[in-house]
Amino acid sequence: MANNYDIPLNNSPTWPSLYWPFDNANYLYQANDIWRFTTIWTLIFFTSIYGFAGLWTWIVFRKYRWSFLIPIGFVIIALLTGFINSVIIGYILAGAYNIGELPMSVWIPFLWGLIQAFLLLI
Numbered sequence: 001m002a003n004n005y006d007i008p009l010n011n012s013p014t015w016p017s018l019y020w021p022f023d024n025a026n027y028l029y030q031a032n033d034i035w036r037f038t039t040i041w042t043l044i045f046f047t048s049i050y051g052f053a054g055l056w057t058w059i060v061f062r063k064y065r066w067s068f069l070i071p072i073g074f075v076i077i078a079l080l081t082g083f084i085n086s087v088i089i090g091y092i093l094a095g096a097y098n099i100g101e102l103p104m105s106v107w108i109p110f111l112w113g114l115i116q117a118f119l120l121l122i
Helices: 031-060 068-098 108-120
Strands: none
Touching: 031 068, 031 108, 068 108
C-alpha cells in the first residue's frame, strides 16, 4: 500500500501517456489529473459517436434548409453530456483511488471513457 511519501508531487504524465503493458508504466496520483484524463477520453469517445450519428442524420435529411445544423447540434450535445458524465465519473474514480492511496494507471480513464461511450450506445 502506498503512503504519502511515495506519491510524486507535481509530476503528471502528459496526455495520453498510454503505454504498452510490458514497458514502464505511467500512473496518475492527483485528483485533477484523473479528472482531466477521464474528461478528455470521454469527450473524444462521445464526440466521435455523436458526430457520426449527426453526419448520418444530416445525410438522411440533407434536402431540408437547416439540415447543416444537425451535426453541429449533435456535437454540442456530445460535449455537454460528455463533460457532465466525465466530471461525475472522474471525481468518483479520483476519490476511490485517493482514499485507498493507490496509483491509477493511465489506462483506467481511457477504459472508463470507453465504458461510458458503450453505455451511451445501449
